[in-house]
Amino acid sequence: MCCLREVEDPRRPSNGTRHDFVEMLVIAMAAALSDCDTIEDIACWGRTKAPWLREFLVLKNGVPSEETFLRVFRALDPKQFEAAFRRWVAGVVGTLRGSVAVDGKTVRGSGSGGETAIHMVSAFATELGLVLGQEKVASKSNEITAIPELLKALYINGLLVSIDAMGCQKSIAHQITDQGGDYLLAVKGNQPTLLEALETEFIDQSGCDAVDRHGHARKSRGRIVGQIASVLPAQGIVDLADWPKCRTIGLVDSLRQVGDKESSFERRYYISSRELTAEQLAASVRSHWGVENRLHWVLDVSFGEDASAVRKDNAPQNLSLLKKIVLNLIRLDTADETKTSLRLKRKRAAWDDDVRLRILGLKPL
Structure with a gap:
């Protein structure tokens, strides 16, 4: 919680602020952990749990109203809030291994009432299931800038x-390798020359032993998903001046069958600066798209993000980050050995003061 003290209070002291800024953030975090998805919920939960909160917070003038919470989240600088979040994650996670999926999500509820819905790009550590950071896509722009x-x-x-086709840009590939990372980029029609080169090479090499292939299939809840991944060396196929250190080109064919319905087929092409086997490519692609179920779906279903009616100023962006902080807190709770859903873990934090205290790590006054 010490990182929260690095975020500046957006209010003017001359206006006679009655509530401590950091205490407000702690209340909001505890409430969001306790299954509260709206500003109204946060304020109501805070008033109800005021005796418990006073074990850790001064609350000189009690718990703020819904209107006060909303004003603060509208005015709070999202860049500062995000920077504090990243420092906290870096401190608790330490040295990361594996892969990071970069993917975007529109917060649909923020677009009601004549407002344009905000679009957030998140970085997701696929092995740990943790959000590492987020960036809002600027108005009249797209993910390429974010x-x-x-x-x-x-x-x-x-x-x-790993990034989907929107992020398959030469400048982004250069940036990733300049920062010491490796890229795995999906290739589609926005890079027509590169896509044609990959399609041609896999057709030409289709019957050759040089192609490394790996098949994988799984069945779950009446759905069958099959995947065949193929890889070839990128040498001579990809221009290294445009796509630095590119070593692997990949092809993934996916087949989905749901019950007795007609099956769907999709073919995707990839480039990577890492030398990958077909099995490694298949696993990395599955990890990337796991962000849909382990982050975006969770935010919508377990945290009600798309249903949020908060639209003004910085509030949608800040509340989106608040929910990601709570998601990380729950997944970092190694003391909880129950295999329950995230939804039930939030309810347990709401019902049980000890569970909430353990996850938040608050210290008594």
Whole structure:
């Protein structure tokens, strides 16, 4: 919680602030952990749990109102909040291994009432299931501008950074390798010359022993998903001046069958600066798309992010980060050996003061 003290209070002291800024952030975090998804929920939970909160916080003027919480989250500098979050994650995680998936999500509820919905790009440590950082896509822009800003703030040395086709840009590939990381980029029509080269090479080499292939299939809840990954050396196929240190080109064919419905087929191409086997490519692609289930789906279903009616100023971005902080806190709770859903873990934190205290790590006054 010490990182929160590095975030500046956005309010003017001359206006006679009645509530401590850091205490407000702690209340919001504890409430979000305790299954509260809205500003109204946070304020109501804080008033209800005021006796418990006073064991750790002064609360000189009690718990702030819903309106006060909303004003603070609207005014709070999201860059400062995000920087404090990244420092906290770096401190608790230590040296990362494996891969980082970079992917975007629109916070749909923030677009109601005439407001444009915000779009957030997140970096997700696939092995740990933790969010490492987020960056808001600027108005009238897209992920191409947000991804470099997000990567700039992350330590990716030795990590494999996977990004979908929107991020398949020469400048991004250069940035990742300059920062000591490796890239795994999906290739689609936004890079037509590169895509044509990959398609042609896999057609030409389709019957050759040089192609390394790996098949994988799984069945779950009436759904069958099959995947065949193929890789070839990138030498002579990819221009290294454009795509630095590129070593592997890949092809992944995916087949999905749900019950008796007609099956769907999808073919994707990839380039990577890391020398990957077909099995490693398949695993990395599955890890990347796992961000949909382990982050985006969780934010929508367990945290009600898309249902949030908060739209003004910085509030949607700051509340999105608050929910990611709580998601990380729950996944970092190694003392909890129960194999329950994230939804139930939040409810347990709401019901049990000891569970909440353990996850938050608060110290009595």
